[in-house]
Amino acid sequence: MEEVYINSIGSISAQKTFDNNDFLEEITTYEDNILPVIDPNYKEYIPPAAARRMAKGIKMGVVASKIALEEAGLANVDAIITGTGMGCVRDSEKFVTAILDNNEQFLTPTSFIQSTHNTVAGQIALGIGCKGYNFTYVHSSVSFESALIDAIMQLQLREAENILVGGVDESGEHTNAIHKLIQYIKPEKINTNKLLQSKTGGTVFGEGANFFVLSNIKQDSSYAQVIDVKTFNTMAKSDLVSNLEAYLKGNNLSVADIDVLISGNNGDIDYDSYYADLTNGPFKNTQQVVYKHLSGEFNTASAFGFWLGAKILKSQHIPKAIALNAIKTKGLRIVLLYNQYRGKNHSFTLLRQC
């Protein structure tokens, strides 16, 4: 089986991540419970005629993918695989609101066309003229990992050479209002520097697009090797450590081999205990990294964690803003990512320096 490499990255997030030469040198702190992305100049990447019908998620996805393709030196890829939890939720909200407000009359086509979950992958394909495999996974907080697994299998089996993989989710006003009502979003605005020390339930929501060119051909510019990804729809909390140890063993690794643990803590007192079981348990002597105080929580926030893992391995540097503990390991070789949302849809991802 072929090995799989992350050959390039493109990220649009609540931090200034769209410039691949930067690595969280400047941190934007928010006093809020919903974090917007820091927008690149979309007009530099998308012609105005094409952009006028694109919702935010589409623009973010198209631009993040263009940044990744440019860095990989590719004009096209063999396949485009995206993951999204909510798809183009803003246009979905617009379309459904119009149905209600206009008593099921006067329905306009644009928001309907743009409201589907696979619009982002479709628009990227149209933009670059990619007629290859085009797939979108909508699996809640393992949407990105599902896309990743699909790409890894195709690359390992040499069914493709270069695959554009990404996670994208946009923030929708109505969806956020509902999540505030059920307190999945914290009712109080919070300083994001203090999010992970929060003692209340719920989290801070965000949005973003993180795209990668994965390939079975290593380049000088490659960021890391993807060793393995595993997802669990449900998992008893008591099984987390044993499942993780079995996962590592399946990859001929043990806890001691992990140089960095990237943990998906989101400041929700009811569910961060899953992460604490690892950070205070078998990984208490491992260098630990967190990121959702920078990105916010969304269904494909783990793609931002994946971006972080790739950047850490390539740069061999861990910015201060993401360090969870004071342990500093030299020679960062293997990174483990663990993510879950509200106790469901867990994922383990292993990256190796290449």
Added chain:
Amino acid sequence: MSDLKQELKEKIITQLNLEDIAIEEIADNDPLFGDGLGLDSIDALELIVMLDKDYGIKLTDPKEGKKIFESIEIMANYIAAHRTK
């Protein structure tokens, strides 16, 4: 009539997301489709819905739309003559 033309230009810019175009840039006789404003068939559907919703004009024959949406001038004349609200 000039108020209606102004209103139509504002609506077209807002509803069709022509964010880079200012009202002053649309002349009354500029073609809306093709070489003019560059609108397409999806925009035509949006305009048909707008006529129905805002002016009470139901277009049953799509060919009719082609003539009515030729320019702001023609559109405004048609609306003024047929509007029910």
